[in-house]
Amino acid sequence: MKELTESLRQEASRLLREGVEVFIGYAAGSLQASARPFFATRPEEAAELVFNPFCVHNLVKYLVRFPDKRTAVVVKGCDGGAVSRLAEERHLDREKITVVGVPCGGMLERERVLAQLPPATRIEAVEERGNTYVLHTARGEYPFEKKANLAAKCLVCVRNNPVGVDLLLGKEAMPVADPERDPLEGVKAVEALPAGEKAAFWDRVFGRCLRCYACREVCPACSCTQCAFEQAVPGWQQGAMWVEKAKNLPDSYHYHLIRAFHVAGRCTGCAECERVCPVRIPLMLLNQKLAKEIEALFGGAPAGACGPLCAYAPDDPDQFA
Amino acid sequence: MDSKLLKKEKLLPLLDELRKEFLLVAPVEEDALLFYRPVESVAEIKLGSGRSVVPPKEWFFPQAESLYRYSTEGGGLVLEETLAATPAVLFGIHPCDLRSFAVLDAVFLQEPVDRYYTLRREKTVIIGISCTAVCPECFCSAYGISPVEGTGADVHLSEVGAVYMVEVLTPKGKELVARYQEFFEDQVAGVAEAKEARKETLSGQFTVRVTVDGLPAKLGSLFDHPYWEELSRRCLGCGICTYVCPTCHCFDITDVCRGFEGKRFRCWDACLFRDYTLHTSGHNPRHALYQRLRNRFFHKLKYNHDRYAIEGCVGCGRCVALCPVNIDIREVIATVRGLGE
Amino acid sequence: MPVKENTVTNANAWEPKIVAFLCNWCSYAGADLAGVSRLKYPANIRIIRVPCSSRVNPQFILRALQRGADGVLVVGCHPGDCHYVTGNYFTRRRLTLFKSLLEFVGFEPERLKVRWVSAAEAGRFAETVKEMVEEIKLLGPNRRLQDSML
Structure with a gap:
C-alpha cells in the first residue's frame, strides 16, 4: 500500500501544480484504523494523502460542491460509477474533473479490526499480502484475512479495478469476491x-x-x-x-x-x-x-x-x- | 452522603421491584446497539459499560413530543394540554450523561421553566453507574468528570468486585434506598478505596488528552478564521452529531393539522440542517455549511459556557464515534487552541 | 381534504376507504360512463382525477395510506392508448416496482391496485372497484402506515 500512497501523492502534487484547484482524496483519520476525506489545494498538501483499507468513503458527492473549479478525485471501483452517473445527469462537468482510479483489494470492516487490535495501538503501515492485509504496529504485525474481515460489500465486489478513469494508479487488484457468496x-x-x-x-x-x-x-x-x-x-x-x-x-x-x-x-x-x-x-x-x-x-x-x-x-x- | 452496598446478584431483583412501582427506563440492546427504553422485564436490560447511540436526554426531552391538541370543530376552540409524566426510574446512566442533565437543566429550568421537561425531571429518579472501561473516543476527563463519579445521579452504583458500592446522593435517592432497604447492606471497609483505585486505572486509559482551558475566550477571536471553511469541506451536513449529543437541546415547534383538529408538537432540530436558520423570506443567515458547522462548535465550546457558565460538551465521544467523515471535536479543540489569531 | 380516521365501532360496520386516482382521458370517462349507465359499484372510493396515471407520484400513494385510506387504486388508459402517447408506460414500470417494494417491507400488496380502464369500459371499472373493496374488506383496516399524530 506504501507504493500506492507514494504514487498517489506524486500524481496529486503534479495535478495541483498543473492547474487542478482541489484534489479530493483520503488522509489518515484521528481514530484508530480510520481515514477521512481530505481536500488538497496546494501541491505540498499532497503529502497528507493516503490510501489504505480504511478509505471506505465515496468521495464523488463532494465534487458537486465545486462546480466552477478544476477538480480531481480519488475513486475506488465501487465509487467510479457515481462520477459517470452524475456527469450524465449534468450535475458535473466531466471536462473539469480528473478521475484518479485506485485498484482496491477490499476495505476492512473497522469494527472487526478494532476487536482484534490492542487498544491505542497505532497502525504504522498496511501491507497487502495476497488474501491478507497485514497491519504493522509498534507491537508487531497483525494479519487480517480478507475473507473474514472485509466489509460486507467488499466480499461480493467484482469492481476491484475502477473503469472510466483518467488516471489509473498502482497495480491491478486481484478480485476478492467470494464466488460462494450470493450478493443478494x-x-x-x-x-x-x-x-x-x-x-x-x-x-x-x-x-x-x-x-x-x-x-x-x-x-x-x-x-x-x-x-x-x-x-x-x-x-x-x-x-x-x-x-x-x-x-x-x-x-x-x-x-x-x-x-x-x-x-x-x-x-x-x-x-x-x-x-x-x-x-x-x-x-x-x-x-x-x-x-x-x-x-x-x-x-x-x-x-x-x-x-x-x-x-x-x-x-x-x-x-x- | 450515605454509602451502602448492593450485592451484584441483587441488582436485577431490585430493578424488578422498582419496575413494579415505577416505569423503568434502562439500557436495552437492539441489533447490537444500545438504547435507553422503558422495559417490561428486567431480562431486557443490558448491563455493562457500553455507550448508548442516542443519549438518555431522550427521556427528559424526547425527539418528538406533543404539547397540546386543539379542535376548532363547531366554531369554538378547545385546547387540551398533553402534560403528563409517570413516576420513573432512569437506570444505568454513565457519568458523562449525568453531567449532561446539568447542562440541560441550565437551559430548561431557567425562567420561564419548561414545564414538560421539569415534570419529567421531577418524577424521575436517576440511578447512575460508573464506567468499567474507557472507550477510545471518550474524553470526559477534559471537563473534570471522572468515569466513576456520580454527581447528577440520585443513587450511584460503582462496580467493585462482587458488589456495587452505592452512593446515595440526594433526598430522592435517600427515599428510594430507604424504601427498598432490604436489598442494601452496610458499607464495608475497603470498598471506597477500591473505587478510588478504579478511578486511577480508568484515568490512565484515555487515549487522547484534551485541555479546554481558555477555549471560550480563544474562540471569540476566531469567528472569521478560515479554519471553519476548511473543516466543513468534508462535513456532510447531516444531523448525526447533534442528534447523538447529550447536551444538544435545540428544538422546533410545529403543528399537525387535520381538518378541524390538530396537534402542536416539538421535536429536535439540528443546526447543521439548511432549514434551521431559514427565514420565511427565503433569506438564510447561515447559508453556507461552514457557518452551520462553526455554529455547532461555538455553541458546544463557547456560547453554552458564556450563557450558563457550564460547558456545553461533556466528552462522551458519541459525535466522535459516529461522525461518518471523522470530524473529531477533540481535534477541533486542540487545533483551535493552537491557532494564531 | 383530510380523510378522517376510521372508527371501528363493530367489525361489521367498518367500511374501507379507497382513494382512486383516475386518468382524465380514459378512466375518469370510464367511471363517468359507469354512472351514466347506472352500473352499481360500492361507494367506498374517493375519486381524484389526474391528467395521466403517470402523474401519480408514489408519494401520493403513501400519503393517502398515511392519512386514513385503506387502499389506493390507480387507473389509467390501456398501454398504447395514452393521451400523452407514452405516459402510462412509465406508470407501469414505476408502480410495478413500487408495489414490489411495498411487499418487501411487509405491506399487503392488495392495498395498491393498478388497472387499465378505457373510456368505454364502464363495466370493467365497476368490477375493479367491487373486486378491490372485497379484497380490502378481507384485509381489514390499514393501521400499519396510518399517522398516529392525532
Missing part, C-alpha cells in the same frame, strides 16, 4: 420471511431512524438541489411537506421507501448510506431489492440520463392488465 443473500432472506415478520423487521429498524438524513447527504445519487424531504417551507404551510419534522414511524417509512425509490436504477451500490447510518438501518437491502427487480422486470439499466424509470419498453411485463 440479504435481500433473499427478507423476501423469504412471511409478511408479518417482514413488517416486524422493518418496523424495528425504521423505528430507530433518527431522521438525521446522513443517508441522503452522503448519497451520490441523491443529487437534487432541493430534496423532497427538505423542510423548506414554514411549518404552517405543512400541507406542502411530505413528512413531519417530528419523528414517527409512518413518516420514517415514507422517507425511506421514497429515498430508495428516487435512487432506484441510479444507485451505484457504494453502500455509503448504510455505512453512515448511526443506527445501522440496512438500507442496502432496499437498494438491492430495487436493483434486483429492475433487472428481472426491465432487464437492467439502459444507457441514458436518468435510468430505467425514465424509460420504457412497449412489451414491459404488465401485471395490471
Whole structure:
C-alpha cells in the first residue's frame, strides 16, 4: 500500500501544480484504523494523502460542491460509477474533473479490526499480502484475512479495478469476491420471511431512524438541489411537506421507501448510506431489492440520463392488465 | 452522603421491584446497539459499560413530543394540554450523561421553566453507574468528570468486585434506598478505596488528552478564521452529531393539522440542517455549511459556557464515534487552541 | 381534504376507504360512463382525477395510506392508448416496482391496485372497484402506515 500512497501523492502534487484547484482524496483519520476525506489545494498538501483499507468513503458527492473549479478525485471501483452517473445527469462537468482510479483489494470492516487490535495501538503501515492485509504496529504485525474481515460489500465486489478513469494508479487488484457468496443473500432472506415478520423487521429498524438524513447527504445519487424531504417551507404551510419534522414511524417509512425509490436504477451500490447510518438501518437491502427487480422486470439499466424509470419498453411485463 | 452496598446478584431483583412501582427506563440492546427504553422485564436490560447511540436526554426531552391538541370543530376552540409524566426510574446512566442533565437543566429550568421537561425531571429518579472501561473516543476527563463519579445521579452504583458500592446522593435517592432497604447492606471497609483505585486505572486509559482551558475566550477571536471553511469541506451536513449529543437541546415547534383538529408538537432540530436558520423570506443567515458547522462548535465550546457558565460538551465521544467523515471535536479543540489569531 | 380516521365501532360496520386516482382521458370517462349507465359499484372510493396515471407520484400513494385510506387504486388508459402517447408506460414500470417494494417491507400488496380502464369500459371499472373493496374488506383496516399524530 506504501507504493500506492507514494504514487498517489506524486500524481496529486503534479495535478495541483498543473492547474487542478482541489484534489479530493483520503488522509489518515484521528481514530484508530480510520481515514477521512481530505481536500488538497496546494501541491505540498499532497503529502497528507493516503490510501489504505480504511478509505471506505465515496468521495464523488463532494465534487458537486465545486462546480466552477478544476477538480480531481480519488475513486475506488465501487465509487467510479457515481462520477459517470452524475456527469450524465449534468450535475458535473466531466471536462473539469480528473478521475484518479485506485485498484482496491477490499476495505476492512473497522469494527472487526478494532476487536482484534490492542487498544491505542497505532497502525504504522498496511501491507497487502495476497488474501491478507497485514497491519504493522509498534507491537508487531497483525494479519487480517480478507475473507473474514472485509466489509460486507467488499466480499461480493467484482469492481476491484475502477473503469472510466483518467488516471489509473498502482497495480491491478486481484478480485476478492467470494464466488460462494450470493450478493443478494440479504435481500433473499427478507423476501423469504412471511409478511408479518417482514413488517416486524422493518418496523424495528425504521423505528430507530433518527431522521438525521446522513443517508441522503452522503448519497451520490441523491443529487437534487432541493430534496423532497427538505423542510423548506414554514411549518404552517405543512400541507406542502411530505413528512413531519417530528419523528414517527409512518413518516420514517415514507422517507425511506421514497429515498430508495428516487435512487432506484441510479444507485451505484457504494453502500455509503448504510455505512453512515448511526443506527445501522440496512438500507442496502432496499437498494438491492430495487436493483434486483429492475433487472428481472426491465432487464437492467439502459444507457441514458436518468435510468430505467425514465424509460420504457412497449412489451414491459404488465401485471395490471 | 450515605454509602451502602448492593450485592451484584441483587441488582436485577431490585430493578424488578422498582419496575413494579415505577416505569423503568434502562439500557436495552437492539441489533447490537444500545438504547435507553422503558422495559417490561428486567431480562431486557443490558448491563455493562457500553455507550448508548442516542443519549438518555431522550427521556427528559424526547425527539418528538406533543404539547397540546386543539379542535376548532363547531366554531369554538378547545385546547387540551398533553402534560403528563409517570413516576420513573432512569437506570444505568454513565457519568458523562449525568453531567449532561446539568447542562440541560441550565437551559430548561431557567425562567420561564419548561414545564414538560421539569415534570419529567421531577418524577424521575436517576440511578447512575460508573464506567468499567474507557472507550477510545471518550474524553470526559477534559471537563473534570471522572468515569466513576456520580454527581447528577440520585443513587450511584460503582462496580467493585462482587458488589456495587452505592452512593446515595440526594433526598430522592435517600427515599428510594430507604424504601427498598432490604436489598442494601452496610458499607464495608475497603470498598471506597477500591473505587478510588478504579478511578486511577480508568484515568490512565484515555487515549487522547484534551485541555479546554481558555477555549471560550480563544474562540471569540476566531469567528472569521478560515479554519471553519476548511473543516466543513468534508462535513456532510447531516444531523448525526447533534442528534447523538447529550447536551444538544435545540428544538422546533410545529403543528399537525387535520381538518378541524390538530396537534402542536416539538421535536429536535439540528443546526447543521439548511432549514434551521431559514427565514420565511427565503433569506438564510447561515447559508453556507461552514457557518452551520462553526455554529455547532461555538455553541458546544463557547456560547453554552458564556450563557450558563457550564460547558456545553461533556466528552462522551458519541459525535466522535459516529461522525461518518471523522470530524473529531477533540481535534477541533486542540487545533483551535493552537491557532494564531 | 383530510380523510378522517376510521372508527371501528363493530367489525361489521367498518367500511374501507379507497382513494382512486383516475386518468382524465380514459378512466375518469370510464367511471363517468359507469354512472351514466347506472352500473352499481360500492361507494367506498374517493375519486381524484389526474391528467395521466403517470402523474401519480408514489408519494401520493403513501400519503393517502398515511392519512386514513385503506387502499389506493390507480387507473389509467390501456398501454398504447395514452393521451400523452407514452405516459402510462412509465406508470407501469414505476408502480410495478413500487408495489414490489411495498411487499418487501411487509405491506399487503392488495392495498395498491393498478388497472387499465378505457373510456368505454364502464363495466370493467365497476368490477375493479367491487373486486378491490372485497379484497380490502378481507384485509381489514390499514393501521400499519396510518399517522398516529392525532
